[in-house]
Amino acid sequence: MQYAPLDGNAAAGILSEVFVAEMTVATTTCATCGAMAKVGQLPAYLSAPGTVLRCAACGAAQVRVVRGRDRVWIDLRGVQVLQVGVESA
Amino acid sequence: MRWRVGTVAETVPETPVAVSLRLDVPDWPGHRAGQHVDVRLTAEDGYSAQRSYSVASRPGAERVELTVLRIDDGEVSPYLTTVVEAGDQLELRGPIGGYFVWEAADARPVLLVGGGSGVVPLMAMLRHHAALDHRASVRLIYSVRTRRDILYRDELAQLAGERRSVTIALTREAPDGWSGHVGRVDRDLLSNRGWPPQEKPRCYVCGPTPFVEAIADALVALGHEPADVKTERFGPTGGA
Numbered sequence: 001m002q003y004a005p006l007d008g009n010a011a012a013g014i015l016s017e018v019f020v021a022e023m024t025v026a027t028t029t030c031a032t033c034g035a036m037a038k039v040g041q042l043p044a045y046l047s048a049p050g051t052v053l054r055c056a057a058c059g060a061a062q063v064r065v066v067r068g069r070d071r072v073w074i075d076l077r078g079v080q081v082l083q084v085g086v087e088s089a
Numbered sequence: 090m091r092w093r094v095g096t097v098a099e100t101v102p103e104t105p106v107a108v109s110l111r112l113d114v115p116d117w118p119g120h121r122a123g124q125h126v127d128v129r130l131t132a133e134d135g136y137s138a139q140r141s142y143s144v145a146s147r148p149g150a151e152r153v154e155l156t157v158l159r160i161d162d163g164e165v166s167p168y169l170t171t172v173v174e175a176g177d178q179l180e181l182r183g184p185i186g187g188y189f190v191w192e193a194a195d196a197r198p199v200l201l202v203g204g205g206s207g208v209v210p211l212m213a214m215l216r217h218h219a220a221l222d223h224r225a226s227v228r229l230i231y232s233v234r235t236r237r238d239i240l241y242r243d244e245l246a247q248l249a250g251e252r253r254s255v256t257i258a259l260t261r262e263a264p265d266g267w268s269g270h271v272g273r274v275d276r277d278l279l280s281n282r283g284w285p286p287q288e289k290p291r292c293y294v295c296g297p298t299p300f301v302e303a304i305a306d307a308l309v310a311l312g313h314e315p316a317d318v319k320t321e322r323f324g325p326t327g328g329a
Binding site: 004005006007008009010012013016017022024025038039040041 | 090125127139141182183185186187188189297298299320321322323324
């Protein structure tokens with residue numbers, strides 16, 4: 001069965017297991033087309049064994065996340081730049 | 090982020106297929122209006138299933154409220170809506186998400202558009218707004234199939250007032266005596282019951298993916314800034 005994609009908000013839980021920062025408000029630059037978007041807005045496909053976040057502009061897979069029993073694999077090759085807000089230095 | 094154990098203090102039937110669970114969660118760090126939690130159920134054999142649910146309660150509320158719609162072939166929602174009772178414990182992780190949130194520091198007008206259970210995170214925003222007696226004006230447009238599917242019906246009527254308008258659009262049927270809108274939320278309704286783009290409202294749209302995309306496209310077509318239209322899609326995820 002093909003489900004309509006959700007969005008990156010639905011991946012916030014698994015990302016929070018790994019990243020200290022809130023990743024739905026991080027910005028990715030697509031390695032394929034250069035489009036910039038908040039992670040929370042990326043189309044998210046959760047029906048596969050892993051979670052895939054795609055570029056809203058070109059459809060390329062930006063982020064792939066797979067969770068095993070005690071570890072998480074994150075493939076970020078579709079992201080050229082990951083921009084994360086932090087406290088002012 | 091670690092899993093916490095919450096205890097169901099109260100279950101409140103909202104519609105024939107929806108229940109609000111009010112949870113006592115020790116050490117709850119507090120949430121922002123619009124955030125969600127992950128709920129994990131684990132069977133005796135170790136099999137576990139996990140789903141995301143929006144928090145319906147306002148920030149600072151005594152209990153964390155989740156409103157769950159039963160999906161008949163679901164793995165998690167039938168348990169949460171028909172089996173769980175006061176005293177039961179649930180594992181939850183949260184609050185999660187920082188994108189789809191409304192902050193009280195924001196003085197701009199607000200448009201909330203919810204489809205079905207997409208109204209749940211918007212309810213947290215409305216409750217927050219009401220508890221603070223916030224000065225910004227909020228307009229809610231809530232699309233739901235039939236009158237008996239309306240979540241928080243009485244409370245929405247109470248919350249409606251000078252700075253909070255509530256428009257309910259029934260998409261399937263208009264019962265006798267229904268004075269509200271009938272039919273899908275379209276550009277006319279967004280125009281008439283929402284805000285003109287010149288008012289620069291923050292727009293929050295939550296619901297099933299096709300609903301969210303139709304509404305977001307319509308808002309942008311009406312002249313709202315895409316960056317001011319925040320969306321959250323939900324639907325079956327098919328996995329754990």
